[in-house]
Amino acid sequence: xxxxxxxxxxxxxxxxxxxxxxxxxxxxxxxxxxxxxxxxxxxxxxxxxxxxxxxxxxxxxxxxxxxxxxxxxxxxxxxxxxxxxxxxxxxxxxxxxxxxxxxxxxxxxxxxxxxxxxxxxxxxxxxxxxxxxxxxxxxxxxxxxxxxxxxxxxxxxxxxxxxxxxxxxxxxxxxxxxxxxxxxxxxxxxxxxxxxxxxxxxxxxxxxx
Amino acid sequence: xxxxxxxxxxxxxxxxxxxxxxxxxxxxxxxxxxxxxxxxxxxxxxxxxxxxxxxxxxxxxxxxxxxxxxxxxxxxxxxxxxxxxxxxxxxxxxxxxxxxxxxxxxxxxxxxxxxxxxxxxxxxxxxxxxxxxxxxxxxxxxxxxxxxxxxxxxxxxxxxxxxxxxxxxxxxxxxxxxxxxxxxxxxxxxxxxxxxxxxxxxxxxxxxxxxxxxxxxxxxxxxxxxxxxxxxxxxxxxxxxxxxxxxxxxxxxxxxxxxxxxxxxxxxxxxxxxxxxxxxxxxxxxxxxxxxxxxxxxxxxxxxxxxxxxxxxxxxxxxxxxxxxxxxxxxxxxxxxxxxxxxxxxxxxxxxxxxxxxxxxxxxxxxxxxxxxxxxxxxxxxxxxxxxxxxxxxxxxxxxxxxxxxxxxxxxxxxxxxxxxxxxxxxxxxxxxxxxx
Numbered sequence: 094x095x096x097x098x099x100x101x102x103x104x105x106x107x108x109x110x111x112x113x114x115x116x117x118x119x120x121x122x123x124x125x126x127x128x129x130x131x132x133x134x135x136x137x138x139x140x141x142x143x144x145x146x147x148x149x150x151x152x153x154x155x156x157x158x159x160x161x162x163x164x165x166x167x168x169x170x171x172x173x174x175x176x177x178x179x180x181x182x183x184x185x186x187x188x189x190x191x192x193x194x195x196x197x198x199x200x201x202x203x204x205x206x207x208x209x210x211x212x213x214x215x216x217x218x219x220x221x222x223x224x225x226x227x228x229x230x231x232x233x234x235x236x237x238x239x240x241x242x243x244x245x246x247x248x249x250x251x252x253x254x255x256x257x258x259x260x261x262x263x264x265x266x267x268x269x270x271x272x273x274x275x276x277x278x279x280x281x282x283x284x285x286x287x288x289x290x291x292x293x294x295x296x297x298x299x300x301x302x
Numbered sequence: 303x304x305x306x307x308x309x310x311x312x313x314x315x316x317x318x319x320x321x322x323x324x325x326x327x328x329x330x331x332x333x334x335x336x337x338x339x340x341x342x343x344x345x346x347x348x349x350x351x352x353x354x355x356x357x358x359x360x361x362x363x364x365x366x367x368x369x370x371x372x373x374x375x376x377x378x379x380x381x382x383x384x385x386x387x388x389x390x391x392x393x394x395x396x397x398x399x400x401x402x403x404x405x406x407x408x409x410x411x412x413x414x415x416x417x418x419x420x421x422x423x424x425x426x427x428x429x430x431x432x433x434x435x436x437x438x439x440x441x442x443x444x445x446x447x448x449x450x451x452x453x454x455x456x457x458x459x460x461x462x463x464x465x466x467x468x469x470x471x472x473x474x475x476x477x478x479x480x481x482x483x484x485x486x487x488x489x490x491x492x493x494x495x496x497x498x499x500x501x502x503x504x505x506x507x508x509x510x511x512x513x514x515x516x517x518x519x520x521x522x523x524x525x526x527x528x529x530x531x532x533x534x535x536x537x538x539x540x541x542x543x544x545x546x547x548x549x550x551x552x553x554x555x556x557x558x559x560x561x562x563x564x565x566x567x568x569x570x571x572x573x574x575x576x577x578x579x580x581x582x583x584x585x586x587x588x589x590x591x592x593x594x595x596x597x598x599x600x601x602x603x604x605x606x607x608x609x610x611x612x613x614x615x616x617x618x619x620x621x622x623x624x625x626x627x628x629x630x631x632x633x634x635x636x637x638x639x640x641x642x643x644x645x646x647x648x649x650x651x652x653x654x655x656x657x658x659x660x661x662x663x664x665x666x667x668x669x670x671x672x673x674x675x676x677x678x679x680x681x682x683x684x685x686x687x688x689x690x691x692x693x694x695x696x697x698x699x700x701x702x703x704x705x706x707x708x709x710x711x712x713x714x715x716x717x718x719x720x721x722x723x724x725x726x727x728x729x730x731x732x733x734x735x736x737x738x739x
Contacts, residue, residue, distance in 0.1 A: 134735075137734075137735045137739075142734045142738075163652050166651065166652055169650060175648055177738055179641075181641045181642060181645040182642070183308070183642055183645070184315060184639070184642060185311040185312045185314070186308070195649045197304055198651045198655075199649060199650040200650065
């Protein structure tokens with residue numbers, strides 16, 4: 094469950110005012126907008142990576158603004174799963190270790206069974222002991238999704254998850270995100286300019302309109 | 303714990319840059335450790351061998367050479383001195399002198415010096431018998447422990463000496479074999495490297511050098527009377543009986559007076575103005591030279607110190623450069639890993655964790671570089687110990703770890719820390735939103 098009210102953000106030379114959002118558990122929301130409309134900024138605000146100038150964001154009833162910096166780090170690790178446009182990993186360790194680090198840094202015990210189960214569900218379990226750099230872009234994106242899900246977050250935020258993928262892969266990634274978010278009872282918010290995936294979502298927000 | 307593991311995994315992820323950093327660091331640490339260890343052990347050996355000697359008397363020449371030769375058996379002798387000129391110092395009733403030990407040098411056996419001396423000499427080094435007896439008659443010898451170990455000679459064996467410190471075949475005194483009669487326990491001093499015998503043995507060998515060689519025959523050695531030398535005779539058969547030497551034990555006093563020794567080692571009853579005056583008096587008014595070992599050795603150390611200092615300075619430069627290489631490799635890898643660090647922040651890592659991670663990487667390179675360097679230093683000591691033995695006539699203990707190496711670890715870790723601080727601060731300041739935008 095995520096809701097935001099009256100958020101605005103000020104860059105040194107540009108300001109953004111964002112519409113209010115409210116996404117229930119298992120709810121899906123698509124945030125659309127052209128380049129320069131503040132899509133990524135909006136996502137970073139929702140994830141607590143940036144602090145809004147005005148307004149409030151709450152996740153599971155917790156207002157992010159009320160958390161200290163270190164509390165916010167922990168809270169984010171536990172409650173928010175993020176899939177970025179590009180896949181980022183700890184390059185020096187294997188896929189399974191990357192997911193283990195995600196559990197560890199969020200303050201959870203490392204649960205290898207859960208990691209393997211998740212990798213299986215996303216069809217990349219055969220790469221568990223490989224370094225991420227050896228995987229294809231599509232496979233890397235699946236591992237990113239697995240990592241976003243690993244700590245059973247309340248909210249999954251995806252920033253242009255399909256922009257680097259072909260039609261077939263894009264379709265599949267969106268399908269996986271929806272399916273897995275539902276399985277974990279998480280709210281899903283996807284920020285994109287990709288027209289290919291519009292049809293999937295009932296709840297849509299247009300930025301810069 | 304997990305951070306330490308990750309820091310190591312990160313280092314191993316870039317093996318080439320790791321190898322470069324480690325090699326440079328190990329080189330710096332190794333050189334410094336080598337300098338410290340060598341310096342320490344050489345100083346220690348030299349000081350052990352002072353053996354309470356306050357003054358060395360010998361022929362005129364370099365005082366340092368006199369000390370190196372007389373006390374450490376490293377350099378060539380400055381020459382010989384007539385025994386009668388120093389006999390006054392050997393008088394037990396001398397008011398200033400506690401002990402005076404004469405040394406006659408000149409011959410060696412397979413690189414080990416044969417020292418003609420008195421029973422006072424082993425006493426200086428607190429040497430004890432391991433087996434056999436002290437030498438008594440001319441041509442009887444007692445071996446230092448290293449000599450016995452290297453030569454494999456046992457009591458009852460005989461050997462032939464050669465002239466000078468080299469052991470080539472041309473200079474062999476093949477007319478006068480020595481007989482091993484005892485072996486000393488190890489003392490850790492120069493005494494281990496010596497063949498001890500009576501002064502008479504040395505005189506005997508050399509008086510014959512002037513004579514035509516005539517092996518396996520009994521002959522009489524006529525010494526030139528104009529030089530004040532007495533007539534004396536002895537046999538030289540391959541199998542030396544003790545009876546052959548009986549007459550040599552009773553050297554008459556005029557003969558003794560005409561004989562020569564190389565140096566006289568002196569222990570004073572107490573060091574005072576009178577002993578200083580005595581040294582000055584010898585140097586100014588006689589054909590002899592008197593030198594104070596402690597002063598000469600300090601002079602030697604200050605001379606060697608210049609070389610040591612130069613190498614040590616070089617080693618610190620290398621250590622600095624290796625610190626720089628750690629800095630550069632961390633800094634570069636940080637640029638590549640910006641997104642990775644931002645990701646770790648997203649996953650819940652605190653800025654302090656990222657700071658620690660980079661610091662740990664710097665410390666890890668320093669720590670393993672230090673281990674490799676110290677190991678290399680002692681391996682070098684180990685494999686060059688034979689060469690060092692040739693050079694200094696001392697066995698160096700390759701695995702003797704000194705306290706300074708502990709300080710060196712602290713120094714190494716400080717360099718690692720200093721090199722990592724700036725990259726670590728950058729990691730601390732990672733801006734997630736900007737980096738992952």
